[in-house]
Amino acid sequence: MNGEKQRAVRIDRTGGPEVMQLADVRVGDPGPGEVRIRHHAIGLNFLDLYHRTGLIGLPLPAHLGMEGAGVIEAAGPGVTHLQAGDRAAYAGYPAGSYSDVRVMPAMNVCRLPDEIGFDTAAAMMLKGWTAYYLLHRCKPVEGLSAGDYVLFHAAAGGVGLITTQWAKARGLRLIGTAGTDEKCALALEHGASHAINYRREDFVARVREITGGKGVKVVYDGVGKDTFEPSLDCLAPFGLLVAFGDASGLAPPIVPIRLVEKGSIYITYQGLFHHIATRDSTQQMADALFDVVRRGVVKIPIGQRYALADVQQAHRDLAERRTTGCSILLP
Template sequence: MPTAIRIERTGGPEVLTPADVETPSPGPGQVLVDVAAAGVNYIDTYQRAGVYPMDLPYTPGLEGAGTVAAVGSGVTGLTLGDRVAWQGHPGGYAQRALVPAAVAVPVPDEVPAETAAAVMLQGITAHYLVNSTYPVAEGETILVHAAAGGVGLLLTQLAKAKGARVLGTVSTAEKETLARQAGADEVIRYTDRDFADAVRELTGGEGAAVVYDGVGASTYEASLRCLRRRGMLVLFGASSGPVPPIDPQLLNSGGSLFLTRPTAADHVATRDELTWRTGELFAAVAAGTLDVRIGARYPLADARTAHEDLQGRRTTGKVLLIP
């Protein structure tokens, strides 16, 4: 069995190479974590392909959960045996990962390790989208693309908890069922109809207050057409490819629209903000008000297959690697 996945050159899923690596020792400010589960995210594919440059070689995986196995000098508040989770630092595709103590957060006993790994990056994303990027208000109509995906399912639940009316887009009947189970009020199958026309019909011609779009190239133009006057398009991902430059005149002609491209790092810029967001997410999981759907689990050695299935849109919910 490999102890880690390594990337020595950029490319497709074939560059994910199982390898045996020595167990690292934590340096100052670091902890060594026995990884129980590592999250697989689209940003991993961007880094692997070289869209987001990384220093080579490296171990991918920006998210995981497990147990503290060793503590470096200068670390306070974490001890051997503590259950922790993290996001935003590479190295998760491994049996053991070095993690900066500053980004490791405690996991309550009520939250399983796999769930903690599954909710970190996508949960933080969903949390900042509805609370900070565009704070959703009760009674507003919003549109969530890929509503049966990892972020989409969490985003739908968090928005419903704030009293929003949630419209979601999906591609299949199975995904429509998942989106409705998460609380989506209306689900649009974009394979069957133009989703912008559908949004206009469902809102009496007014449009949505905000569109949360993690799809990108194939959806952004129609997403702009979904918005009400002074609505906001939030581009937070690009699973279909990057969005090309946009003429600001489109925002003018569309009704004084707003466009933003947020990222998670800027929304957990301080330790207090990180613990606020993860604390609320873990509390909701423990209370049973936030369901984290783990759609697929792969052995560590099958990281390539996990990436192929994720990019082939053959997954729903969260994808995990289990060392």
């Protein structure tokens, strides 16, 4: 491309949505192990907000965005699984998907099946991979079987609606929480067995009621501070709390003896990027996600579409929980 200028969202400092600016950047040719991809759609995630605010730091100045889909324009030396002209999708570091075109490592970029559109792919990679590892790799010591109860916070969000469908397909009874009756209805439509409006109900009491006092085997918690402590009281003995995000702020520290007091329970905090640290693991997770989407087992709900130039408003809507399902940016 000889350094042709393209648009990309950049921050020179951390802060509110206003720190994001659309800038012209020069995009060259891919080096060894890299590809150049022209985006057709870009994913929007809470992780992007953490990068913008500095909760999870990036070296400044920084480009934002962790997920996208488009067409490979060029593949660098050593890249064997992709070539120019391939439809592709990805999630992963380094950040920079909020752009027209970018050069990036090829390891987490996967060839996209023809049956899956760019909008769907951009909305599902990071969130779908997250749903996969939560359900398939984060299991309680006693395992998960059809009929078991699990609790998922923010069940009407992008990860939530994907996980809810996938959990139903596995025969799990997922109890979802959300902040409005409309969002609760959405979770139920996507396969939740029960939905709890946490603004009107005590979700701990409701979980105990639904499970006959036994509690759930797993709590999946991407909310953090607001839900962490009461979630411990939702677990059955030997149950597992899987933290994977901090939408409401960082969860408080916990004294280990409390795990015994709560029933010899377990806690883990998981991050997607350890699960896609190799090409083989990345492709295995992509194959599983592509399969359930192609077969219609999991449908990717895109609730919002924004122009790339409207990225500030997109971040405001996501931070203020005005969105449902997945959101994407369109170059």
